[in-house]
Amino acid sequence: MIGENLIIKSLQIALKIFSILVTFLIAISFIIFAIFTITNLIVYLNSKNSPLPLTPKDYAIVLGASVHGDSLSGVLRARMETAIDLYNKKLVKNILMSGDGTDSNYSETTAMKKFALKNKIPEEILITDEKGYNTYATILRAKEIYNINSAYIISQNFHLTRAVWIAREIGIDADGVGAGEVKEKWYYSSREFFARTKDYFQIIFKVTPYDEKNFNL
Known part of the structure; x- marks a missing residue:
């Protein structure tokens, strides 16, 4: 009987501990979800x-x-066709093309510039930023390196909310111009849910993207 009572008491203690852990995990999950939801709403x-x-x-x-x-x-x-259209309509004076362009075997910005030139956009109004590795870096560098204070940001609609918010938070008079949708909209929308929260806190804590070298031309 004593042995059975010990087993029962041990099981009861284990169940209480398990219940506390489950409650704790549910509470933490709720807090995390609330943080993501609130930051997304703010953005x-x-x-x-x-x-x-x-x-x-x-x-x-x-x-x-x-x-x-x-x-x-x-x-x-x-995106490039949208930028070219804005220029041809005299809605922008210059085009900043930002992306990964530091690898000699892979350059988004070089390809973007060639596309613009093929479409008869004057070279003198084209600027390439080879260190725009992500949205956050692109927008910060636009302000800090290229001294941009007024801009239309061009991307697909799912992406614009975050990009425009970052720009406005750092002092750029920005609006977004959508370049259509993407096929895997559910995937990109899900990714943006997390990316908005990440960039929200990067702005709040004034995080420099990657390292200080990113802020050299």
Whole structure:
């Protein structure tokens, strides 16, 4: 009997510990979910475009995407075509093309510039930023390195909320111009849910992307 009582008491203690752990994990999960939800809501509410018609700005900032040699992916081609359209309509004076361009065998910015030149955009208004490795780095460098204060940010619609919010938070008069949608919208939308929270805290804590070398031309 004594042995059975010890077993029962041990099981009861184990169940209590398990119950506490489950409750703790549920509470932590709820807090984490709340943080992601609240930060996403803040970013969304502070990144809406003005309902007024587009007015001229100094720059179009084209966010990079994958290339194959000098051939742009469909996503990036749509972004470049949108930037070119803004320039032709005299809504921007310059085009900043940002992406990964530091590898001699792979350069998003080189391919973007060649595409713009083929479409008869004057070379003197084209600027390439080879160290725009991600959205956060691109926007910060646009402000800190290229002294951009007014810009249209160009990407697919799923991406614009985060990019425009970052720009406004660091003092750029920014609006987004959508370059269409993507096929895997559910995947990219899910990824953005986490990316918005990540960049929210990077802005709050003034994180320098990668390292100080990123802030050299």
